[in-house]
Amino acid sequence: MSLRSSLGKVKGLGSAKEGVHHWRLQRLTAMALIPLTLWFVVSLLCKVQADHATVAAWVSVPYVTVLLLALSIALFWHLMLGVQVVIEDYIHCTTKQIMAQLLLRAFAGLGALLAVVSILKISLGTH
Amino acid sequence: MNNRPLSPHLQIYRPQLTSVLSITHRATGVALSLGTMVLLYWLQAVARGPETYAAAQEVLGSWLVQLVLAGWTWAFFYHLSNGIRHLFWDAGKGFELQQVYASGYTVLAAATTLTALTWGYVLFVAGGAA
Numbered sequence: 001m002s003l004r005s006s007l008g009k010v011k012g013l014g015s016a017k018e019g020v021h022h023w024r025l026q027r028l029t030a031m032a033l034i035p036l037t038l039w040f041v042v043s044l045l046c047k048v049q050a051d052h053a054t055v056a057a058w059v060s061v062p063y064v065t066v067l068l069l070a071l072s073i074a075l076f077w078h079l080m081l082g083v084q085v086v087i088e089d090y091i092h093c094t095t096k097q098i099m100a101q102l103l104l105r106a107f108a109g110l111g112a113l114l115a116v117v118s119i120l121k122i123s124l125g126t127h
Numbered sequence: 128m129n130n131r132p133l134s135p136h137l138q139i140y141r142p143q144l145t146s147v148l149s150i151t152h153r154a155t156g157v158a159l160s161l162g163t164m165v166l167l168y169w170l171q172a173v174a175r176g177p178e179t180y181a182a183a184q185e186v187l188g189s190w191l192v193q194l195v196l197a198g199w200t201w202a203f204f205y206h207l208s209n210g211i212r213h214l215f216w217d218a219g220k221g222f223e224l225q226q227v228y229a230s231g232y233t234v235l236a237a238a239t240t241l242t243a244l245t246w247g248y249v250l251f252v253a254g255g256a257a
Binding site for chain 1: 153156157159160163164166167170171173174176177180181184203207210211213214217245248249253
């Protein structure tokens with residue numbers, strides 16, 4: 001026999017049963033981002049004042065293309081998981097909450113796509 | 128429901144290193160998320176070609192943008208260092224109060240040192256910004 005009231009059951013209140021998935025993905029993307037972001041920052045520092053041809057040639061090197069794509073996906077994924085929790089914690093109005101979560105997903109999704117397409121365009125456009 | 132008191136009560140709350148670093152992790156996370164727009168702007172500029180890239184270099188080289196980028200660099204190194212601190216906690220290590228304070232000060236020192244090294248390199252070794 002369940003101790004939950006009929007109303008409680010119908011409203012579906014309680015654990016969403018997906019917290020571990022969120023938690024684990026946040027940590028996985030964090031671990032991926034440690035080497036990826038450090039590599040990216042050091043690479044950029046080697047390209048201060050570099051001209052377009054130099055930067056485009058660097059992006060076109062296959063392993064660089066792959067690492068930049070991995071960085072973009074991990075970055076926007078991690079960003080989405082993190083800001084999602086901030087919004088959950090600080091916005092209490094249900095309508096604003098849903099709007100903010102939708103906007104966040106639009107930003108993260110479009111941002112990741114824009115990064116991926118830009119990288120591929122540079123990489124496949126230069127030889 | 129909306130008039131319930133906040134916990135912690137912010138006007139009378141005495142901040143400690145631990146709570147300040149915790150909220151700074153969030154603040155830098157949000158700032159870095161917004162900062163990805165600069166990254167997207169730069170990537171797009173490269174993808175569009177030499178003229179757009181040159182224009183973007185001008186914009187990114189202006190002192191105001193450089194100032195924002197310097198702040199963003201600190202936010203990045205802070206979030207990175209404190210993120211590693213969090214991963215150690217997730218592994219169940221470093222929970223003693225003394226260790227928490229030691230790692231906290233280490234994170235602050237690391238973020239500040241790495242930011243200074245990065246911008247020292249950009250401004251004085253690589254010879255200018257962008």
